[in-house]
Amino acid sequence: MKNIHFETIIAVSVIFLFFAACSSKEHSSVSLAELIQAETVMYEYPDSALHILQNMKMPDAAQKLEHATWALLMTQAKYKMYIEQNDSLANIAYNYFMKQEDAQRKALVLYLKGEIFHDNRNIEEAQNSLLRATTYAEKTNDYQLCHLIYAELGCIYILRFYKEYAIEAFNKSYQYALQSQNCKYIIASLIYLGRTYGQLERFNQSIEYYQKAIEIAKEKHITRSVAIASNELAGIYIEIKDYKKALYYSKQAINSSNIGVSKGQINLVIGNIYREIGPIDSAYYYLNQVVGHKASVNTVNAAYHALYELSKREKKYQEAIFYNDKFLNGFDSIFDSHKEQELAEMQEKYNQQKLINEKNQLKIEKDKNTRNALIILIVLICVIAILIYNYQHKLMRKERIIQKKEEGIRQSMMQISENEIVIKHNQSMMQELTTQIEANKDMQEQLEELNRTYAEIQQQNEALAHENHTLQRNIEQYSTSLNAQSEELKRLNELTEENQYLHDRERILSKQLIKSTKILNNLTTKPKYIDTMQWKDIEEATNSIFDNFTERLLKRFPALTEYEIHLCCLIKLNMSNTNMAIALGISSASVSKQKYRLKERIVQQCAAFKQNQTLDLWVWNF
Numbered sequence: 001m002k003n004i005h006f007e008t009i010i011a012v013s014v015i016f017l018f019f020a021a022c023s024s025k026e027h028s029s030v031s032l033a034e035l036i037q038a039e040t041v042m043y044e045y046p047d048s049a050l051h052i053l054q055n056m057k058m059p060d061a062a063q064k065l066e067h068a069t070w071a072l073l074m075t076q077a078k079y080k081m082y083i084e085q086n087d088s089l090a091n092i093a094y095n096y097f098m099k100q101e102d103a104q105r106k107a108l109v110l111y112l113k114g115e116i117f118h119d120n121r122n123i124e125e126a127q128n129s130l131l132r133a134t135t136y137a138e139k140t141n142d143y144q145l146c147h148l149i150y151a152e153l154g155c156i157y158i159l160r161f162y163k164e165y166a167i168e169a170f171n172k173s174y175q176y177a178l179q180s181q182n183c184k185y186i187i188a189s190l191i192y193l194g195r196t197y198g199q200l201e202r203f204n205q206s207i208e209y210y211q212k213a214i215e216i217a218k219e220k221h222i223t224r225s226v227a228i229a230s231n232e233l234a235g236i237y238i239e240i241k242d243y244k245k246a247l248y249y250s251k252q253a254i255n256s257s258n259i260g261v262s263k264g265q266i267n268l269v270i271g272n273i274y275r276e277i278g279p280i281d282s283a284y285y286y287l288n289q290v291v292g293h294k295a296s297v298n299t300v301n302a303a304y305h306a307l308y309e310l311s312k313r314e315k316k317y318q319e320a321i322f323y324n325d326k327f328l329n330g331f332d333s334i335f336d337s338h339k340e341q342e343l344a345e346m347q348e349k350y351n352q353q354k355l356i357n358e359k360n361q362l363k364i365e366k367d368k369n370t371r372n373a374l375i376i377l378i379v380l381i382c383v384i385a386i387l388i389y390n391y392q393h394k395l396m397r398k399e400r401i402i403q404k405k406e407e408g409i410r411q412s413m414m415q416i417s418e419n420e421i422v423i424k425h426n427q428s429m430m431q432e433l434t435t436q437i438e439a440n441k442d443m444q445e446q447l448e449e450l451n452r453t454y455a456e457i458q459q460q461n462e463a464l465a466h467e468n469h470t471l472q473r474n475i476e477q478y479s480t481s482l483n484a485q486s487e488e489l490k491r492l493n494e495l496t497e498e499n500q501y502l503h504d505r506e507r508i509l510s511k512q513l514i515k516s517t518k519i520l521n522n523l524t525t526k527p528k529y530i531d532t533m534q535w536k537d538i539e540e541a542t543n544s545i546f547d548n549f550t551e552r553l554l555k556r557f558p559a560l561t562e563y564e565i566h567l568c569c570l571i572k573l574n575m576s577n578t579n580m581a582i583a584l585g586i587s588s589a590s591v592s593k594q595k596y597r598l599k600e601r602i603v604q605q606c607a608a609f610k611q612n613q614t615l616d617l618w619v620w621n622f
Contacts, residue, residue: 035069042073043144043182046080053077068096072105075112087116104145107137111149118156127156132528143180147173147189154192158199166196187213187225191232198236206236214252227253231266238269243277264290264299271303275310283310301330370516374544377513381506385547388502415471513545520545520573527579535566542569553622557605564598571595571619 038052053074059066072093078085090112097105110133117126130153137146154169174189190213197206210233217225230253237246247270254266267289274283287310290303304327311320514520519534520541530538539550549572550565560568570580577591584591599615 032066032069035066035073038073038077042076042080046077049073050077050081064096068093072097072109072112075116076108079112079115084119085116087113090116103136103139104142107133107140107142107149108145110136111145111152114149114152118152123156123159127153127160130156135529143176144182144185146176147180147182147185149173150176151185151189151192154196158196163196163200167193167200170196183216183220184222184225187217187220187222187229190216191225191229194229194236195232198232198239201239203236203240207233210236231269234269238273243273247273247277264296264303268299268303268306272306275306280310280314297330301327304330370518373516374513377509377516378544381509384502384506384509388506391502415467510545514573517541517545523583524573524575524579527575527582529585530566530583538569539565542572546572549622557602559601559605564594564601567594567598568619571616574620 034052034056038049041052042049053070056070059070061067071089075085075089075093090109093105093109094113097109100106110129114126114129114133117123117129130149133149134146134153137149140146150169150173154166154173157163157166157169170189170192174186174193177185177189190209194206194209194213197203197209210229213229214226214233217223217229230249234246234249234253237243237249250266250270250273254263254270267286271283271286271290274280274286284307287303287307291300291307304323308320308323308327311317311323514524519537523530523538542549543551550569553565553568554560566584567580570583575583577588580591581588586594595615599618602615602618
C-alpha cells in the first residue's frame with residue numbers, strides 16, 4: 001500500500017509539472033499582433049499602450065524579434081508617460097534592431113536612446129544619437145517619428161546655443177508634422193519656431209508663428225496649446241513694449257481651461273503690465289492673486305517685490321514696508337534653497353569630474369599598453385618584410401633560368417598551336433577541293449588546276465607537321481633539362497611555400513594591428529559616418545600599419561584627390577561596399593561607381609592593372 005501511494009504521488013506531481021510548464025510556455029509566448037496593437041495607439045494614447053504592454057509578460061530572449069520589439073515599445077511608452085527609466089530595455093532593442101534592415105526601427109531606437117541620454121544630461125551623446133536617427137528616419141514614411149526626432153534635435157541645439165541649426169531642425173519638424181496631419185505636432189512645431197525666433201530677437205517672425213499656432217489650436221479646440229502659445233506671445237509683446245497686445249494674450253492664456261502653464265506666472269505678468277500702463281487697482285488685484293494662490297516661491301517673491309515697488313511709487317509706505325518684509329523673508333528662503341541646490345550641484349560635479357579623471361587615467365594606461373604592442377608588432381612586420389625580401393631575391397635568381405626554358409617551351413607550344421590551326425584550315429580546304437575534283441572529272445583543265453592546288457596545300461601541311469615534330473623535340477629537350485635540375489626545382493617550391501606562409505603571416509599581423517587600434521577597430525566593426533576631424537587619425541593609423549600607405553600612393557599618383565585617398569584607405573582596411581557607404585555617407589551603388597572612376601583615373605596615369613584585375617585586388621597588393 002505504501003508503494004502504491006508513493007507511485008500515485010509521483011504520477012500526480014509529474015502531471016502537475018507538465019501542465020505548469022505548458023502554462024508557463026503559453027504565457028511567455030507573445031505574438032507580434034499583440035505588440036502591433038500596442039504600437040497602433042502609441043502616439044494618440046500612450047497610457048493605453050503602456051497598459052497593454054504591462055499586461056504582457058516580457059517575451060523570452062529566444063523570441064528575438066518579439067523580445068526586442070517589446071523592449072522598444074515599453075521604452076517608448078514609458079518615455080511618453082514621463083516615467084523615469086534607465087537604458088537597459090533600450091539597449092536590448094538597440095542590439096537587435098541595429099543589425100536588421102528595418103530603417104523605421106533603427107530610427108525609433110536611436111531616437112529613444114537620444115532622449116534617455118538627454119534626460120541623463122549627456123548632451124553630446126544625445127545629439128549624436130539623434131543625428132544618426134535622422135539618416136534612417138528620412139528613409140521611412142513615419143512622419144510622426146521624423147517630427148519628433150527633429151523637434152528633439154532642435155531642443156538640443158537650443159541648449160547648446162546653436163540657434164540657427166535649431167531653426168533648421170524645427171522647420172524640418174514642422175514639414176514632417178504637416179505630412180503626418182497631426183494637429184498637436186503642427187502646433188508644437190509652430191511654438192518651437194516662435195520661441196527660437198524670439199530668442200534670436202527676430203520678433204516679427206516669432207509673432208507670425210505664435211499667431212498661426214493659436215489660430216490652429218482655437219480651430220481644433222486645443223485650449224492647452226492656446227494658453228501656452230498665448231502666454232509666450234505675451235512675453236514677446238512685452239519685449240517690444242507693446243503692452244496692450246501683451247495684456248490681451250495674457251488674459252487669453254489665463255481664460256483657457258487646462259492651460260498647462262502656471263496661473264501664478266500669468267497673473268504676475270498681467271500685474272506687471274498694469275503696473276506699467278495702469279490702472280493701478282488692477283495691478284494690485286493681479287499681483288495679490290499671485291500671493292493668494294499656490295505658486296512657486298520665486299513667482300511669489302517676484303510678486304511681493306512688484307507690490308513693494310508699486311506701493312512705494314504710490315506713496316503707500318506702510319504697505320511698502322509690509323511687502324518689503326515679505327520679499328526679504330522670501331529672498332532668504334530662496335537663497336537657502338539655492339545654496340543647498342548649489343552644494344548638491346557642486347558635489348555632483350565633483351563626483352563627475354572624479355569619474356572622468358579615473359577614466360582618463362585608465363585610458364592613458366590602455367593607450368600606453370596599446371602603443372607598446374604596436375611597436376612590437378611593427379618591429380615584427382619589419383623583420384618579416386626583410387625576410388620576405390631576401391627570399392624573393394633568391395627566388396628571382398633561381399627563377400630566371402627556369403623562366404628562359406619555360407619561355408622556350410611556351411613559344412614552341414604556341415607555334416605548334418598556330419600550325420595546327422593552319423593544318424585544320426587546310427584540311428577543310430582539301431575536303432572542299434576533293435568535292436570539286438569529283439564534280440569536275442570531265443573538265444580536264446579545271447581538274448588539273450584543282451589537283452595542283454590540292455598538292456600545294458598537302459605539301460604545306462606536311463611542312464607544318466615536320467615543323468611541329470621539330471618543335472616537339474625541342475620541348476622534350478627543355479623538359480629533360482628542367483628534370484635534370486629537379487632538386488633545385490624542389491628547393492624553389494619549398495621557398496615559394498615559405499614565401500606564401502610569410503605573406504599569410506603578414507596579413508594576420510595586419511589584422512591584429514587593426515583590431516588593437518581603437519579607431520580602426522570601431523570603423524570596421526561598427527561603421528558610422530566619418531567626419532572631417534576623424535580622417536587624419538584614420539590615415540595616420542593606416543600608414544603606421546601598412547608602411548606609409550597614403551604617402552606611397554600619393555608619390556606614385558600625385559593627382560589623386562583627398563576623397564580618393566580616403567576611399568583607398570577604406571579598401572585597404574578590407575571593408576565591404578555597404579560599410580564603406582555608411583562611412584562615406586553615400587549609397588552602395590555610389591561606392592561601386594566611385595571605385596570604377598578611381599580605377600579609370602589610375603589606368604590613365606599608369607598602366608598599373610593586369611587584364612580583368614579589380615581595384616580592390618590592386619589596392620590590397622599595393
